[in-house]
Amino acid sequence: MQGITFTKEVDARGTFCPGPLMEMIRAVKSCSLGDVVAVISSDEGSRKDIPAWIEKAKQEFLGEEAVTGGYRLYCRKIK
């Protein structure tokens, strides 16, 4: 996963569900087509909820990567 370049990163560590998911939704809403958004979450639930939302919203989930105190999840805006 390492090496993905992202346009915007939101560090949502320390906030609980649905904080990180809402951060992802907000970031995807405000970015441009083709941009990659990264959200870092320390909440386990995000690893399930965020990809589920990306799939429903028909955006592209690029994967996750373990970072200190959580995971960084990537989404590319494709529509």
Add this chain to the structure above:
Amino acid sequence: MKRILVLGGGIGGTLVANLIARKLKKEEAEITLISASQRHIYQPVWLYIPFSMDDIRSASKPLKNLLNKRIKLVLGNITQLDAGIQKVTLEDGQQIDYDFLVVATGSHPSPEDVPGFKEGAHFFYTEDSASRLRVALEEFRGGKIVVGVGGLPHKCPVAPLEFTFLVEHFLNKRKLRDKTELTYTYPLNRVFTIESAAGYAQTLLEQRNVQIETFFNLEEVDPENKVIRSMEGTELPYDLLVMIPPHRGAKFLQGNPIADEQGWVKTNRNTLQVTGFDNIWAMGDTTDIPISKAGSVTHFEAPVVAERLVATLRKTTPHKKHAEYGGKVLCFIETGYGTATKLEFDYQNPPKTPKPNRMIRLEKILFNKAYFFLVPTGRI
């Protein structure tokens, strides 16, 4: 003499100012409270206005009458806070300096954040909108009603569910239920933020034959074609749309160094101190703490803010009893048909939801009736 300034005359500001006034001797500090409104408004009453179950007049009282006599009340709209030089500016140019500050300016619906919202959607989160919705419901003769949440976070997280249960009951009473398709939308992949309570609420919605549309993040309201569209690409037609608008903190906080772009103040979830400032506390809806924006939260936070502020002023340590806010929340949930349930939880303990019953509803109604006597003045 130290100057204490409280911003906001809602549930949090009024209560905390009264608690501080009770703790401090007159010669220790002067206390000033600024409010944009001369009325203290108890918003939970608004839920009942669309169904003519309560009167808008019972939702407010003159703020002056609820404040301890030694508190100086300044009426005006705050337009600027400069935490660096400890000064607040009002719309009329008046400037007020402080030594200690409490920010309790709440949150407000921001329908302008969604295209078409103002023209096409109803809500009940202001006096005017609740009254307009009463008329719309009065005139409703059947069709598609969509109730939903147009953005998170918003105050009173349970109110959209309560509204749905109440409107379902209302339609039944009016013999319109058979002629109405009722849909509930929510931004997450469940019907409520807290997972354990969401399952319970979903069962109740299903029992009442309410269609559920989750992962629905409202993108636009199209009043001409009477449809709403989500970021996820879902389109829902409506005849009557009731949406909770996205919320923001007070305008003067949006982008202020103590807050984020939406106006949520960066607050420590236990001490309620504002990040980076030893002399500022925030409470109630305006904080960025990921907890319900509810009157009960503000109510439980007030003793902590009062205790900590007074201890800081006196250079003592706060008394153990009120040293920290433990995340306590208590929300009653109207479930229609004369019943209610409640959610009670804190940072450590997830909520348990009792089976809806008449006793809990009675508790809610009695609490609402007794509110002005009990809460703002700090009797409980």
